[in-house]
Amino acid sequence: MTTALTGPAQTRRAPSARRTLIGTGIGNAVEWYDWAIYATFAPYFAAQLFSNTDPTSAILSTLAIFAVGFVARPFGGFIFGWIGDRIGRKSSMTLAVGLAALGSLLIGISPTFGAVGAWASLLLLVARLIQGLAHGGELPSSQTYLSEMAPREKRGLWSTLIYTSGTVGILGGTLLGAVLSGVLSKADMAAWGWRIPFLIGAAFGLYALIMRARLKETDAFEHETVQERHEPMWPQIVRHRRQALQVIGLTVGLTVSYYIWGVVAPTYASTTLGMDRGEALWASSIALVVFIAILPLWGRAADRFGRKPIMWASALGAAAMHYPMIWLLRDSPWQLTVSMSVMLFFIAGSAAIVPAVYAELFPTSIRTVGVGVPYSICVALFGGTAPYLQQWLTGLGSANLFNVYSVALLLVSAVVVFTIPETKAKDLSH
Template sequence: MSTIINSQLSTRAATRKTLLGTGIGNAVEWYDWAIYATFTPFIASQLFSKADPASAVLATLAIFAVGFVARPVGGFLFGWIGDRVGRKTSMTLAVGLASLGSLMIGVAPSFATVGVWASLTLLLARLIQGLAHGGELPSSQTYLSEVAPKERRGLWATLIYTSGTVGILAGTLLGAILNMTLSAEAMNAWGWRVPFLVGAVMGLYALIMRSRLHETEAFEGETASEKRAPIWPQIVKHRKQALQVVGLTVGLTVIYYIWGVVAPSYAATVLKIDRGETLWASVIANIVFIAALPVWGKLSDRIGRKKVLWAGAVGSAVMHFPMTWLLKDSAWQLAVSMSVMLIFIAASAAIVPAVYAELFPTSIRTIGVGVPYSICVAVFGGTAPYLQTWLGTIGLSNVFNIYAVALLIVSALFVFTIPETKGKDLTH
């Protein structure tokens, strides 16, 4: 009896270590993007010339976009490492590189001290982070999918967006606390650096945790010849699956951008709702999102991936315009509209990490997901802010909304092209 109990305790400890090591690294990635967006005005004033504040902000946002451009390169680089050297190695290197980028921003000299070198330091740091973030998701979700029990893989996959959302909430709340407790002078002088230094420390901790994880059985079960097989022929062979990753992602990345990222800022700047109230409305909605993720994950393990994906895409498309019309002039409207949309968005977000992994064989699983996913996020997610702003300024906001719904319909149609993969054995 004691042997059985000890075995169960050992299994639970290993599970906790796996979930923590995978989750905290993913949280660091999302945290990095959240704090950069939150502290853009301070970065612009400290790392660019103060002669033209508007140009400084635009330059800071342009460097933010550079991270999206670097993601596909990171997806290929870390995907190759994951499929040839190991999932664990790829995950560990990715989070270590992301931590280095955060540290560089946190200690970057000001423009007043070194001139344009301050701006170049920021650019280099964001390139490093973009590479790391392009490799983080495919590496971590492949690792998580391969170590998860196949009958519970849908539930385990929810860790990706759960930990990511926790990272966003942590960055947002830290920003709010610093703004409340520090003076404007202190924030400009050193306060804005604190979140980046915290991110560097979190990344270092994640690196240590991941270095202690075991490699997946699926990867270790491959022969030496399979691990040395040329990548490009396999990419060409599985081009259909790569296209399916893009098709399943286009709707999710844009609709999540609208409701999970931009809605609070839109409510504060355009609808003139109090910024503090929009922050708490966003916190409430993201807590609802986190709660919805495991529900959809468990459901996919019961009824299948395709039904859940279809429900998420169609539900988001159907509810997008009603929730847009609901959001007018109060924080409760923002909380309700965000929560409703994030419940449906959670259906896809919960299980796509598992679905992506289940589409590819072991020998190309990381890079097969990483490259098409990163390209899709860069092309559609990266351009969404510009399109939404530009169409809004010329009075065509509804055109962007129609565009978002059209992409959701595309994702819904792509669901019919994939096989049902619930319970698939990933060791073959």
């Protein structure tokens, strides 16, 4: 027999839910903000932290380090996944956001190439690797934590907080870039203005760390037996290799499309298509607001109709609209707004619910690392290299090869959806 919560019990539960959503959301937003402002402000600090004798080489080197940061993510996924599955989801999340803030601080105070030579580039590399470790641990830890804390019948809706808060972080960095570009001269932006967002990220990271330290651990983790919690990890990883491959397959199309259309599109529009930098950032901001607004609708639909129909609609819709939106996008801000909005509308379908889907594929004892390692490997191999690959192929006059590549990966994700079970409202307590 169950009894409805009333009086003090109900009062205690509501603040707990709010604390969970706020603590998880703020930390996740800071992580994504720290991660994305690198791409947003790369055109400004490329010549400061690398030799400015060849501007094209400097921006390519900066984007290469963007990709190198992704190399650290699988290691972060394993380290923080181990912490999450052995010590606790809360501890993993708290440590991850603190490490991300440290990476932003290092970039914000980094000396220039003119002052210390190649040491400036090396410090940027170290800072990006730190952020890669942190971001590799943040997503699986926060996804697992949120999924285990959510009511099972609303897990799809709750899971939308991951990309909602993350995109709020990206949007914050984008808006800050637009404001700074309008207030400061290009010379001031190149000289010192680009440091501002990284220092802000470090400050907010400290606040997020304090917020997460006050969260409670999930019941699913606390109810595990000592034997379950200390079962050797590698045999479990091998035993759940099918699920790991499914995570990679479901992620591959989403990660490339999201990074191209949701993160680096304004940089591509300004550096390759000749669009005004400030106008590109404002156009991108509008599209990101559309993305944020549509995420809860996809989450509610997944709780009602199931995970698989939503993921099919997302992958196939994005694949169908990729070429039309590429053809639309030229040198006008309204074209960037429309093309990004349309693509992000469909990308949002998968982005809204994959945190829940990933968690529902694995048992409690390996849920964090089981998601973290394959997810991070996939994002490192495909998401991290996407901006560089797009820039490189465009420079060679072979931009269409990248478009074929993007659509093909979306179709791969659509096919992989056939292989997973329908996990709507699954019990995550075991």
